[in-house]
Amino acid sequence: MACLSLLRIRHALATCAAGLMLALPAMASSSNTTDLGLDREAALRTSQAAIGRKVGDHILLNREGVPTSLTSYRGKPLLVSFIYTGCFQVCPTTTRSLQEAVEGLLKSVGPNQFNVVSIGFNQPADSPQALKSFATQYGIRQPNWEFLSPPAALVPDLARDFGFVFQASPAGFDHVLQVSILDGEGRIVRQVYGEGVVPSELGEPLKMLLAGQPVESNELIEHLVDRVRILCTVFDPKTGTYKVDYTLPIQIAGGVTFFVLMLIFFINEWRSSRKMARSKGMRNA
Numbered sequence: 001m002a003c004l005s006l007l008r009i010r011h012a013l014a015t016c017a018a019g020l021m022l023a024l025p026a027m028a029s030s031s032n033t034t035d036l037g038l039d040r041e042a043a044l045r046t047s048q049a050a051i052g053r054k055v056g057d058h059i060l061l062n063r064e065g066v067p068t069s070l071t072s073y074r075g076k077p078l079l080v081s082f083i084y085t086g087c088f089q090v091c092p093t094t095t096r097s098l099q100e101a102v103e104g105l106l107k108s109v110g111p112n113q114f115n116v117v118s119i120g121f122n123q124p125a126d127s128p129q130a131l132k133s134f135a136t137q138y139g140i141r142q143p144n145w146e147f148l149s150p151p152a153a154l155v156p157d158l159a160r161d162f163g164f165v166f167q168a169s170p171a172g173f174d175h176v177l178q179v180s181i182l183d184g185e186g187r188i189v190r191q192v193y194g195e196g197v198v199p200s201e202l203g204e205p206l207k208m209l210l211a212g213q214p215v216e217s218n219e220l221i222e223h224l225v226d227r228v229r230i231l232c233t234v235f236d237p238k239t240g241t242y243k244v245d246y247t248l249p250i251q252i253a254g255g256v257t258f259f260v261l262m263l264i265f266f267i268n269e270w271r272s273s274r275k276m277a278r279s280k281g282m283r284n285a
Helices: 002-031 040-049 090-109 128-137 152-162 199-210 221-227 247-284
Strands: 059-061 067-069 078-083 115-120 145-148 166-169 172-175 178-182 188-193 233-236 241-244
Touching (some): 040 188, 078 152, 090 115, 090 199, 115 128, 128 145, 178 199, 188 199
Parallel strands (some): 078 115
Antiparallel strands (some): 059 067, 078 178, 166 172
């Protein structure tokens, strides 16, 4: 009987594994046919059109729930990024990259020379408490860096002012990864793009602002478009488009499915063994 049970277990394991091997490619294949609704070049043009725009006097809540006006940051250059705390892959990576760049800038230009703000655009999920937890989790303790939570009704106005384009997707949100650089008057002077923030791309315009020199865009949109990264997507070089990445959800679903199938199998085996033991006991009696 032990040998029979062992054979059944081996058969079940092989069946589950085979099922997963067949299911995962099919699911992955279906994900590769999902096109984004967010147009990369159009999003970039919207972002670039915000350069020269003066950001409005918007009032948001800081991590402690205290109302904070964006105009309170005027007088110094300001770096602004948009995040959502429900992102567990690209947003944290981008934030860490920005953190490293900020640490380098603090050494090169000195403390108290500029400020940084990260705005949680997924409302009401990106509450002050959620942003506070996000900052704590990723070790952001710079005194010149604040996380702000806007009212849901204010998000479209903020996005328009900063040229920030986003759209809900099956994997979360698709949006351009950008850091907006504002001068001391609250005017956007440059947009910096990419998952990995290059310190020099922030440092050069920042030093120019601190020196009182004008900052001009030195790249054409045609040169910038290839550097734009859309969150929650993967670039497909064969088609030249971005696709939604379902790899992680598929892996999680596969693991859960395997566990559930094995649990069902062992429960059935346990019931079968008890039933056989009872039958044997009745025959012996």
